[in-house]
Amino acid sequence: MSRQAHWETVYSQKHEDELSWHQPSPAASLELLDHVGLHADASVADIGAGTSRLVDSLLARGLGDITLLDMSGAALDATRARLGAAGASVSWTVADVTRWQPARRFDFWHDRAVFHFLTAPEDRAAYIARLRDSLKTGGHAVIATFALDGPEKCSGLPVMRYAPQTLAETLGAGVDLIAERRHLHQTPWGSTQAFQYSLFRRG
Numbered sequence: 001m002s003r004q005a006h007w008e009t010v011y012s013q014k015h016e017d018e019l020s021w022h023q024p025s026p027a028a029s030l031e032l033l034d035h036v037g038l039h040a041d042a043s044v045a046d047i048g049a050g051t052s053r054l055v056d057s058l059l060a061r062g063l064g065d066i067t068l069l070d071m072s073g074a075a076l077d078a079t080r081a082r083l084g085a086a087g088a089s090v091s092w093t094v095a096d097v098t099r100w101q102p103a104r105r106f107d108f109w110h111d112r113a114v115f116h117f118l119t120a121p122e123d124r125a126a127y128i129a130r131l132r133d134s135l136k137t138g139g140h141a142v143i144a145t146f147a148l149d150g151p152e153k154c155s156g157l158p159v160m161r162y163a164p165q166t167l168a169e170t171l172g173a174g175v176d177l178i179a180e181r182r183h184l185h186q187t188p189w190g191s192t193q194a195f196q197y198s199l200f201r202r203g
C-alpha cells in the first residue's frame, strides 16, 4: 500500500478517538509559537495537518493566513467539515510535502509527527529543501517528533526518533534551534508517548 493510500484509509475508516496522535488541544505547539510572538498577521503552514485542532486555535486568535497541507484529502475534508464557515479563509493543499512546490513563503512552519515518518535520506533532504524554500528569513518552524525514548512506530509505520540536537543537525546550518520542549502525549486510550518539540529560526 502506498503512503498516501495508508493515510486515506486511516482517516476514512477511523474515528479520531482511535488515532494515537489525537489531542484535544495543541498546547505544546502553541507554547512554542507564542515563545516567538505568534500574531494575527502571521502566515502559518501546518504540514501534515491531519485533523489537528491547531487550525481551530489559530482561527480563534484571528489569524487569516493559514495553509493546511496533508497527503490525505480525507483528513483535510474532515477538518473542513468540522470548521464549516469558520474555515472559509483557510488554504487547503493535498500534497506530499517532499514533492510540494510552494509558491510563496510563510512566517511559521508547523509539523507535529510528520517529519519523523521520513526514514529515507532522500525524503528528508526533499523535506528540508521545502522547509528552507518556504520559510521567510527570520521565520520560525516548530517540528515535533517522537523523542529518543518515544515509540518506534506511529500509525503502524516505522519512524525516526530525535532529540532536539539531532534534529537540528539533520536540518543543517541556517535553521537554528532556539527552544525545545519535552512533551508526554497521552493517547486517547491513556498510554504515554514521549515527543520532543523544537523551535527553529530561519537565518
Ligand SMILES: C[S@@+](CC[C@H](N)C(=O)[O-])C[C@H]1O[C@@H](n2cnc3c(N)ncnc32)[C@H](O)[C@@H]1O
Pocket (backbone or CB within 6 Å): 007, 021, 022, 023, 047, 048, 049, 050, 051, 052, 053, 069, 070, 071, 072, 075, 095, 096, 097, 098, 111, 112, 113, 114, 117, 154, 155
Ligand atoms: C501522525 S499524523 C499527525 C497529524 C497532525 N499533525 C496532528 O498533530 O494531529 C501524520 C499526518 O501527516 C500526514 N503525512 C504523512 N506523511 C506526509 C507527507 N509526506 N506529506 C504530507 N503529509 C503527510 C498524514 O496524512 C497525517 O495526517
